[in-house]
Amino acid sequence: MTILVDHDTRVICQGMTGWAGTHYSAAMLEYGTRIVGGVRPGKAGTRHLNLPIFDTVAAGMAETDANASMVFVPPSNAAAAMIEAIEAGMPLVVALTERVPVRDMIRVRDALKQGATILVGPNSQGVLAPDVCKIGVMTTGRARRGTIGIMSRSASLTSEVIAQVSDAGLGQSTTVGIGGDAIHGLGMRECLELFLADQDTRGVVVIGEIGGSEEEELADFVAAVKPRIPVVALIVGRYAPIEHRMGHAGAIAQGLAGDAESKIRALQAAGVIIAESPHLVGATMREALFVTA
Structure with a gap:
């Protein structure tokens, strides 16, 4: 099985007519995703990529029975697009936009x-x-159907870990890029809960990094529930300078808060298996599955 999406997922794209929306919607259609329309205020009644365009998310849902939305709206308007989808009752919203202002994300x-x-x-x-x-x-060339769930704060490392898990003969049930911003939606704990509820997911890989407290909160959850399946974590940023922003809003360690070593200690204490290097994630998960078999 999968989490968040399945064969019945029907997607509308907010911002479909822009360059990013067009490019990635076309790639998703080619992959087999059921995109059923787009949203662009002022263009209702037109078509793009041979799909209908609607003025609002609510109108798109009413006409297409869409149950997921993806947001390719520029940062200045991305929050408004997310809120529109939330208020329309969209079950799943996936926001790809980078650099959304923190104040907007509070709303x-x-x-x-x-x-x-x-x-x-x-x-x-x-x-x-x-x-x-x-x-x-996400790139799909190395992705393979399988039994390992992946959740990640890092975009570049996601592709590397997908390839390793596939090469290890395990494949992925679902990969979720939770996003690296300081304020975002689905967190690591909630994502792990979804994976644990999926009987076909036999292991979970966590890709974490410096900044924030999500990994520590995940460690508390793992310690409390003692998952029946192995959880392997890769935490990057061990040598990142303190109080320097690294890449995006979430990746900053302040003093001893949010640094890689403290996250690793918390996860290890909870029973999470740590992959010591990015190139060892696939092998570490394969070994963990063998031990728990």
Whole structure:
């Protein structure tokens, strides 16, 4: 099985008519994702990529029965697009936009409290269930259907870990780019809960980095529930300078808070298996599965 998406996922693209929306929507259609329309205010009644365009998310949902939205809207308007989808009752929203202002994301976070929408992102690579559904910008050449769930804060390392897990003969059930921004939707703990509820996911890889406290919160959850399947973590940024921003809004360690070593210690204490280097993730998970078999 998968988490978040499946063969019945019907996607509309907010911002489809822009360059990014066009380019990635076309790639997703080629992969087999069921994109059923796009949203661009003022262009209702037109077609793009041979799909209908709507003025609003609500109109798109009413006409197409869409149950997922992806956001390719520029940073200045991305929060408004997310809130529109949340208020329309969209079950899943995947926000790919980078550099959404933190103040705007506070409004999005408040909107999420009023409904049942699951938000992935922003600054997310998306969600990929190999041979089932792709929402976002992940590469698919090395992805293979399998039994390992992957959740990641790092875009570049996601592709590397997917390749390793595939080369190890394990494949992926679902890969989720939760996003690296300081304020975002679905977190590591919630994502692991979804993987644990999926009977076909036999192991989970966590790709973490400096900044924030998500890895520590995940460690508390793992210690409390003692998962039946192995959890392997790769935490990067061990040699990152303190109080220097690294790449994006979430990646900054302040003093002893949010640094890589403290995250690793917390996860190890909870029973999470640490991959000592990015090139060892696939082998570490394969060994962990053999030990627990």
